[in-house]
Amino acid sequence: MKKRPTIADVARAAGVSLMTVSRVVNDKPGVGEETRQRIRDLVEEMGYRPNEIARGLVTRQTLSIGLVVPDIAYPFFAQIARGAEDAAFETGYSVFLLNTAENIEREISALDSLHQKEIDGVILCSSRLPSDELVVAVERFPAVALINREIVAPPANVATLNVNDSLGARLAIQHFVAGGRARIALAAGPAASTSAQRRIDGYRAGLRSAHLDFDPEMLEFCTPYMEGGYAATEALLTRRPRVDAIFAFNDLVAIGAIQACQDSGRRVPDDIAVIGVDDTPLAAMIRPRLTTLHTDLTSLGRQAMEAILTILNRDSGSGPLAYQLDPRLVVRESA
Amino acid sequence: MKKRPTIADVARAAGVSLMTVSRVVNDKPGVGEETRQRIRDLVEEMGYRPNEIARGLVTRQTLSIGLVVPDIAYPFFAQIARGAEDAAFETGYSVFLLNTAENIEREISALDSLHQKEIDGVILCSSRLPSDELVVAVERFPAVALINREIVAPPANVATLNVNDSLGARLAIQHFVAGGRARIALAAGPAASTSAQRRIDGYRAGLRSAHLDFDPEMLEFCTPYMEGGYAATEALLTRRPRVDAIFAFNDLVAIGAIQACQDSGRRVPDDIAVIGVDDTPLAAMIRPRLTTLHTDLTSLGRQAMEAILTILNRDSGSGPLAYQLDPRLVVRESA
DNA sequence: CAAGAAATAGTTAACGCTAACGCAACCTAA
């Protein structure tokens, strides 16, 4: 590990002052063309790269943002992360990745740590923080993009990006109904999740417009994983054995649901139709291929990054930003 | 966004010098118990948190590391990332996430950007850089962990962590042979990949110890995705229709292979057995359930982070570190 | 051709923090 040249080394070699080099490096005016070129060559030759830390200290921006997700190993967030990082990379930003493991304390300390690092913005996915704590935590940052989390009175520095889960749920119910299903259950995911709540709303709205009654026994909360889907489906089938369709919180839950159906001797989609959410890569890989709601998560991640840039670059607080992404139903084999 | 208190604000409020506060905040000796407690209370009350940027400038360590992966949306890397971030979090480090998109220029500029950020270490996964460039790129950092990439003369600041792919391939071949298969093909993944090369070695060694001949026509390179596995398998089956087993570069390739087999009227595992690599979550979800080589990637990520810490904390260069992780065969339905 | 404008450069002072040293005041031990 060799020592890096500093701006002073370059200045000395060029026989000019620090500022002249600084101006060249930052493409700022005030340096003659001849000197500018000479310094450029020297910079190249010496391999000088400005120290971002030092620069960050004085300019008060670090060109880095934080990405806080429950679990990067879950494809839903990995795809968002990919999109966000792509957009960040293109604009010269870097991304800090933090997992919360669905743990509120860890989420808080992740946010604290980002705050200490003086980052320019945060993309916070599926925050589990109570509203009041969330507002406090979020106000500390120059810009925040909240993914899949609603907030009552969003401060001017936050943008919210939500998947239109309610629409998604209505699309799913519509599809079930069009296929002649009438006993539609919901493997609802974690009760604390905003998107779960929105899907419940859409589920009920969908039933209503199909003139079907809502039966609380047909709704079961669960963890957002395969095991959760399996357990929820077992519970649902025990309570209501004649269920003929299940709308699952996400693809993993859907896969768990399918296996529970199969293990109880029911066939998918003949006896029970299943629709998932997210269209993760595995949806197309399992058999029966999973019918699911597709949302372009990579571009959701991109949009989040772009929203942060927008907030950072606008003159003053011109009202909070809110984006909504409509999912579309990808019909495969499971429904 | 309110302004943060600085160490000077705390010092002024406490009527002491900056250094006294600094010593308290960093738990260093040289401050009386009474003063110490008074400052602690004040720090708490004012919500003071040291600015990591400023601290980093003087201590020359940023408490952050870089994690460079081809694509975080690929579960293999997402799991490593999760493990690495967990370990980092526990030791007070933060993780910069960078995707290379399998693109050499982007890998280079990712590394450059990390260098400018003065990070303490890098975890570099599946680098596609040529050896000489890799050495140059890597020497700039205080500590580097190389995952799945061998390097001839590793500098003292790098640790290498490799999955024992050769062993994995031998295990797979052994399992095929034990099941009575003798025409074993290889969907080998990208020719440029080190782990692909190691698997070819293991594949040939496995064949040799089973007294089977190596047939170059039974080996087909491919992209490490489902489509690659599909295309490679089509090619293999055209050239050698009587193939009865396929060892795939990874689970995605295996899934592509299975589908190509099925689409050509062959049954898995009856006609053709398939073994994948990685044991990604979807291996247990598809049907037939995929027999695959399991490696504990989360702990691989952890180990990489720990290796960096080791390099950072040891007194001098006491020789390069090398870890190797043995996979184990998880027998499911596909073989 | 004088005088103001423009272009090109340098100086100074931060940003927030810590390493290294300085210096009293007090304690020890021979």
Place this chain on the structure above:
DNA sequence: TTAGGTTGCGTTAGCGTTAACTATTTCTTG
């Protein structure tokens, strides 16, 4: 007593960079 520690704090000087001035030269233009 007195030389030598020890404790508890303060001072100074940077880390590498840029913002905001200031100074010098050159170019206009009436």
